[in-house]
Structures are given as structure tokens and as C-alpha cells.
Amino acid sequence: MTTTSAPDERPSVAMSDEAYGALRASAALWAGTSVLITNRRGQVLVQRVSYRPTRLLPGGAVDKGESPAQGADREVKEELGVTAPITRGLAVDWVSPTGRATPPAMKFPGELLHVFDGGVWDDDQIAAIQPAPGEIDDIEFVEPADLPALMAPDDARRALSALRARINGAGPVFLEDGIPIAPTVLVRVGILRTARARHHLPFHPTPVPDGLEVRQSWVWAFAPDGRVLVLLEPDTGGAVLPGGTPEPEDGGDPVATAVREAGEEAAAELADARYLGYPSDPDGPCARVRYAAALMSLDAAQVDPATGRTYVRILATPEQALEFFDWGPSAAAEQLTAAHQARVLLGIPKAAHQPVTELTDPLSW
CATH class of the missing domain: 3.90.79.10 (Nucleoside Triphosphate Pyrophosphohydrolase)
Structure with missing residues (x-):
């Protein structure tokens, strides 16, 4: 039987393929995906769903055999009834077993959650949205500073981190429970954590x-x-x-x-x-x-x-x-x-x- 070494053991110590597979499966995490969409004012699209009291970005679980980008594309189609180009990633978040409030019976093992850029939508794209009946009660665009009051704490941290990463333009950021492991100046100062002054003046x-x-x-x-x-x-x-x-x-x-x-x-x-x-x-x-x-x-x-x-x-x-x-x-x-x-x-x-x-x-x- 082909053998391989465990990742935390000396190279000379061999494991069977079956044992190695079982070891890796015991440490398996969920895989999820979400999409950050804004309007031309810089407000973030969030969904009111029938099964949670807090708002969510479009997204969900990655299906078996599906890549995170494919999952993001599918979730936007299913939840919003439209197609959005998913061209780049904004963040990858390691959600720890204690980083999300879940029922004990769910036995949440932790999750790797990818956030993709859904782009800036104009009025025509927004008008074409058809929320999935029975799942998405409504959508709204909200100020970034309002996300902590509307979303679960980890969801809000992740959304703000992804938005700052999109503005900064340095590529995807890596998060742990929504917090960047290498904070930029935008994160350190907390840009967009307080409401932007509204000056809609001609x-x-x-x-x-x-x-x-x-x-x-x-x-x-x-x-x-x-x-x-x-x-x-x-x-x-x-x-x-x-x-x-x-x-x-x-x-x-x-x-x-x-x-x-x-x-x-x-x-x-x-x-x-x-x-x-x-x-x-x-x-x-x-x-x-x-x-x-x-x-x-x-x-x-x-x-x-x-x-x-x-x-x-x-x-x-x-x-x-x-x-x-x-x-x-x-x-x-x-x-x-x-x-x-x-x-x-x-x-x-x-x-x-x-x-x-x-x-x-x-x-x-």
C-alpha cells in the first residue's frame, strides 16, 4: 500500500493512505463564499433573510465539487436573480470554531470563507434584482459604518475588511475571524467605521x-x-x-x-x-x-x-x-x-x- 508521512511527523514516519486521509478529514473545515457589491455612492448591498435576524452579504456554502468563485457566481444568481461578473477575490477569512455563534448541535468546525468583488452597480443593475422568494426578504444598500449594527460581529468585520481591501487595491487580504493578519493604515485608523458626512451639494x-x-x-x-x-x-x-x-x-x-x-x-x-x-x-x-x-x-x-x-x-x-x-x-x-x-x-x-x-x-x- 502506498504510504505518506503525516505533516506533523518526521519524514521517516509513514502512514497509510487511509490513516492520512482520516487525519486530514478530522481537521476539515466548512467552505463558504460571499460577494461584496456596492452602489455608486459606496454603500454596501446587504440582504434581509428569512432565517436570521441579522443582514448578510450575498453568498452561502460552497457545494461539493464547486470552487469558491463558482459558488459565489451561483449564489448571486440564486439569491438576487441576476448575473454578476466575479473577477477577483478580496479576502479569505479563517472563521474559528469560536468565532461564530452557532447552536452546539451544529458542531461548527470552523470555516474558510472567501469574499469576492461583485463590483459597483448602477441603477439599471440594481433595478434588475429579483430577490429569491421565501429566502431573501429584501435587499438594501447601507453605509459601511452601519454594518456593525446590522450584521453579526464577524460578518461586519469581514465585510469592512473586504471593502477596505478593495479600496486599497493591494490584492486579497487574509483574515482571522474577520480581522486582517497584516493590517494596513486604512484598517489601523478604521476608515469607514464612522458615518461619512453626507454632502450631496451641486x-x-x-x-x-x-x-x-x-x-x-x-x-x-x-x-x-x-x-x-x-x-x-x-x-x-x-x-x-x-x-x-x-x-x-x-x-x-x-x-x-x-x-x-x-x-x-x-x-x-x-x-x-x-x-x-x-x-x-x-x-x-x-x-x-x-x-x-x-x-x-x-x-x-x-x-x-x-x-x-x-x-x-x-x-x-x-x-x-x-x-x-x-x-x-x-x-x-x-x-x-x-x-x-x-x-x-x-x-x-x-x-x-x-x-x-x-x-x-x-x-x-
Whole structure:
């Protein structure tokens, strides 16, 4: 009979094929799959199901002889009644026997659960969804920050980890009970763990009308590689672009406001500011102007005198940066277009998609 060595024994110690198979079967885990789908606002699709009080991502058990990707494709078809391209993995989670609350009679041995990227769905794709009757009561798109309140703890951790991995773009992450074994800065700061401020304000790529107060001045600060500076709040995980509220020393100049605020918040030096336009706030009414500028240098991080925070500074592509804000699909797209037009005028190339980079030391270009 063919023999083989047990994985935890010395090579000279042999086991029968039958014994080796029994040993491996005794350590077998379940296999599961799920799919992360978002809408154009960055909200996550979750399902209300008939058999659990908490929300779930589309997905389920991997059938015998089926790969996790095949299982993900099948589950989307069965549960949502549509076909979604499953082209890449976002996370592989080792769910420990104690990492999920299950009835003792189930004898849950643990699970390897794969999370796949279902993409960003437009209104037509969402309208085509037909939830499986008797199993899926309804679907909804929710803010990432709401997932912990709606899902089981391990499901919420896994979904947020997969979403951060998709934004970061470094490839699939490996999790243990939903927690990355190698946390990125997005995980460490907890990006998307608190609600994104909702600013669905129309964007105007035109000068501010006479008489309309400028109440904020923010800037897309482009590094030479085409990425932009984003500031992360260490206590909330919230994200902001450099900028803020005009002060008397700015002399009524929004560019001076943006330059001063970038220095105070991020110890950043800017040059060659280009006007983009302004979102208009009807509740003010007021204008919240936007600029693009070249990022020339960064000094050591310091406490922002206005907030008392020391922001975590990262470089992200403009497209990644938009994931951190809820500006509404139309206004976000218009502002992104204006920022890229200014980038070209600044002579800066378009950034390749890449993981975000934390900036901790002084730097100059």
C-alpha cells in the first residue's frame, strides 16, 4: 500500500493512505463564499433573510465539487436573480470554531470563507434584482459604518475588511475571524467605521457669484506621482481633504485659506493653486470652494490648532479618495473631472492604481 508521512511527523514516519486521509478529514473545515457589491455612492448591498435576524452579504456554502468563485457566481444568481461578473477575490477569512455563534448541535468546525468583488452597480443593475422568494426578504444598500449594527460581529468585520481591501487595491487580504493578519493604515485608523458626512451639494465649475459667502476652501493636493493628500482623523477614522474655514489673516483670499490650512493640518507646502469650482450649500447659502495644487513638501506631522488632532496623512489616487466621502455620484464625478483637468495643467501624470501610502516622515519633491 502506498504510504505518506503525516505533516506533523518526521519524514521517516509513514502512514497509510487511509490513516492520512482520516487525519486530514478530522481537521476539515466548512467552505463558504460571499460577494461584496456596492452602489455608486459606496454603500454596501446587504440582504434581509428569512432565517436570521441579522443582514448578510450575498453568498452561502460552497457545494461539493464547486470552487469558491463558482459558488459565489451561483449564489448571486440564486439569491438576487441576476448575473454578476466575479473577477477577483478580496479576502479569505479563517472563521474559528469560536468565532461564530452557532447552536452546539451544529458542531461548527470552523470555516474558510472567501469574499469576492461583485463590483459597483448602477441603477439599471440594481433595478434588475429579483430577490429569491421565501429566502431573501429584501435587499438594501447601507453605509459601511452601519454594518456593525446590522450584521453579526464577524460578518461586519469581514465585510469592512473586504471593502477596505478593495479600496486599497493591494490584492486579497487574509483574515482571522474577520480581522486582517497584516493590517494596513486604512484598517489601523478604521476608515469607514464612522458615518461619512453626507454632502450631496451641486458642484459648479464656475466662479463664485458676487455676494455669495465663501465658507470653506479645500484643496486636491497632488504629489508628483498623481496621487493626492488625504487626512485621516485618528479618533474617528473620518477622512478630509486639506482645507478649512477662512480666517481674518487670509485677507478674504480662498487660496490663502487653503494654503494656511494645509500647513496647519498636514504640515504641507503647496504651490500653483488652480481653481476648480464650488459646491453650493442652499442651507447657508454659501460656497465651499475647491482648488487643485502641487504638493511640494511635508514637514513632521503636528497637532492641528483648530481641532487638536494630529492627522494621519496618506497618499491615495483621486478615485480612492472619493471612496472616503459621500458627495453623491454626480457631484463627485464632476469634481473628479475638474481635479483631473487641473492635474493636467499642473503637468502631473495620472496616478496608477496602487495601495495607499502613509506619510510619516518629512518629505520633499
